[in-house]
Amino acid sequence: MSTVIKGGTIVAADRSYEADILIEGETIKAIGPDLKGDTVVDASGAYIMPGGIDPHTHLEMPFMGTTAAETWESGTFAGLAGGTTMVVDFVIPGEDGMLAAMDAWESKATRQASGDYSYHMCVTGWSERHFDEMPKVVARGINTFKHFMAYKGALMVNDDEMFASFQRCAALGALPLVHAENGDIVAALQQKYMADGTSGPEAHAYSRPPEVEGEATNRAIMIADAAGVPVYIVHTSCEQSHEAIRRARQKGMRVYGEPLIQHLTLDEGEYFNRDWDYAARRVMSPPFRNKSHQDSLWAGLAAGSLQVVATDHCAFTTEQKRMGLGDFRKIPNGTGGIEDRLSVLWTRGVETGRLTPNEFVAVTSTNIAQILNIYPQKGAILPGSDADLVVWDPKLSKTISASNQKSIIDYNVFEGFKVNGLPRYTLSRGEVVWADGQNSQPQPGRGKFIKRKPFPAANAALSKWKELTAPRAVTRSAEHMPIGV
Numbered sequence: 243m244s245t246v247i248k249g250g251t252i253v254a255a256d257r258s259y260e261a262d263i264l265i266e267g268e269t270i271k272a273i274g275p276d277l278k279g280d281t282v283v284d285a286s287g288a289y290i291m292p293g294g295i296d297p298h299t300h301l302e303m304p305f306m307g308t309t310a311a312e313t314w315e316s317g318t319f320a321g322l323a324g325g326t327t328m329v330v331d332f333v334i335p336g337e338d339g340m341l342a343a344m345d346a347w348e349s350k351a352t353r354q355a356s357g358d359y360s361y362h363m364c365v366t367g368w369s370e371r372h373f374d375e376m377p378k379v380v381a382r383g384i385n386t387f388k389h390f391m392a393y394k395g396a397l398m399v400n401d402d403e404m405f406a407s408f409q410r411c412a413a414l415g416a417l418p419l420v421h422a423e424n425g426d427i428v429a430a431l432q433q434k435y436m437a438d439g440t441s442g443p444e445a446h447a448y449s450r451p452p453e454v455e456g457e458a459t460n461r462a463i464m465i466a467d468a469a470g471v472p473v474y475i476v477h478t479s480c481e482q483s484h485e486a487i488r489r490a491r492q493k494g495m496r497v498y499g500e501p502l503i504q505h506l507t508l509d510e511g512e513y514f515n516r517d518w519d520y521a522a523r524r525v526m527s528p529p530f531r532n533k534s535h536q537d538s539l540w541a542g543l544a545a546g547s548l549q550v551v552a553t554d555h556c557a558f559t560t561e562q563k564r565m566g567l568g569d570f571r572k573i574p575n576g577t578g579g580i581e582d583r584l585s586v587l588w589t590r591g592v593e594t595g596r597l598t599p600n601e602f603v604a605v606t607s608t609n610i611a612q613i614l615n616i617y618p619q620k621g622a623i624l625p626g627s628d629a630d631l632v633v634w635d636p637k638l639s640k641t642i643s644a645s646n647q648k649s650i651i652d653y654n655v656f657e658g659f660k661v662n663g664l665p666r667y668t669l670s671r672g673e674v675v676w677a678d679g680q681n682s683q684p685q686p687g688r689g690k691f692i693k694r695k696p697f698p699a700a701n702a703a704l705s706k707w708k709e710l711t712a713p714r715a716v717t718r719s720a721e722h723m724p725i726g727v
């Protein structure tokens with residue numbers, strides 16, 4: 243059974259050109275003019291792009307005394323409806339360790355996911371057990387380990403723990419990821435605002451200023467450099483953090499930065515809304531920033547100092563957010579975006595000229611696949627690649643509203659945004675899983691876990707350079723030594 247996508251313009255990260263795409267089974271068989279297949283997908287007047295990859299989601303994550311309400315079923319369906327064909331979710335180990343946590347995640351994902359998925363493993367402490375489990379995690383197809391420098395008393399790790407884990411990553415060919423905020427200072431500022439009587443959602447933003455993120459980003463980069471490993475900074479939200487990443491890259495370090503679609507388009511004014519629910523629904527870490535930080539992030543995407551746009555989709559209902567009434571520290575941290583990442587980025591990025599269509603593909607798919615080591619299986623339109631494709635219709639438009647979203651959350655932080663550019667079709671491994679106007683849900687459980695191999699190249703290059711430039715003892719002959727000592 244073959245499918246041909248006809249009449250569109252292929253938009254890849256490196257170029258745009260007109261061609262048909264022939265799909266056989268789950269992969270791309272051929273690209274060229276006048277291809278024929280059993281079924282035809284009409285792409286006339288549309289762009290054909292690699293399916294979006296969201297490298298940062300928290301579906302059904304237990305967090306802050308509750309569990310993120312977006313399920314694997316609703317979250318992956320929402321992703322497909324918005325053109326995202328793969329998510330990478332964070333596994334949080336409990337008392338039973340990393341492997342048991344991975345099993346727990348897998349038991350949910352395998353039954354429910356309708357798009358493909360992978361995991362990052364979180365490192366929330368350090369011990370011999372962590373040291374021993376990490377290679378087993380890598381053997382099971384995970385090559386990224388996440389570290390929280392915030393959430394003191396819960397997920398936060400200290401510098402020595404992070405350094406030990408980063409060294410282990412270096413040895414295993416794995417990439418460390420970091421949530422960079424100075425957790426000690428955040429905790430102190432939270433206490434101060436509560437003591438001053440500022441207990442509403444706005445205090446969430448006050449207690450997490452950009453300096454707190456910039457300091458932690460610099461520290462994470464320094465620790466990665468000392469450990470001889472690249473590093474990926476998740477949810478880069480401000481100029482201070484971007485500046486640290488930019489400077490490190492200019493010095494030749496392999497540092498990646500991931501702005502979120504929320505930070506690019508929503509600002510701190512959201513927290514000053516008089517409606518408590520409205521403001522609390524937007525509480526996430528780091529918080530939304532002012533327009534000058536947004537400009538910095540957009541510039542970084544265009545210039546290449548920031549590589550990826552994610553969502554950090556960690557969605558709680560209004561009822562869950564109300565756990566923090568009277569104490570902003572108890573508002574579950576997280577917002578959604580998986581369904582709207584591509585259309586909002588297209589509208590606010592490509593339509594405004596901040597990004598080219600090719601840069602759009604790079605930051606939503608190709609760069610991510612390369613950084614996570616699944617390219618060209620994912621993130622590419624090439625013979626042999628998985629046929630994860632979006633037929634993107636720049637003429638389709640809608641006004642974003644919780645009332646008709648696929649996400650099961652009762653609100654949407656982009657409510658009222660008018661977007662131009664939406665998927666006419668989304669294909670996941672060759673199957674049409676979303677068609678505009680049909681609205682039917684793909685089969686839960688059809689999504690596959692995608693194994694990601696370790697990174698031999700970057701880690702080996704770094705350790706070779708470290709070895710070549712390592713401090714060495716000076717050899718001194720007797721004539722250069724003090725006599726009689």
Ligand SMILES: NC(=O)NCCC(=O)O
Nearest residue numbers: 421526527554556575576
């Ligand atoms: N970002 C956020 O507020 N919640 C999800 C957990 C995290 O990524 O820090």
Ligand SMILES: [Zn+2]
Nearest residue numbers: 421476477527
């Ligand atoms: Zn985080």
Ligand SMILES: [Zn+2]
Nearest residue numbers: 298300554556
């Ligand atoms: Zn996150």
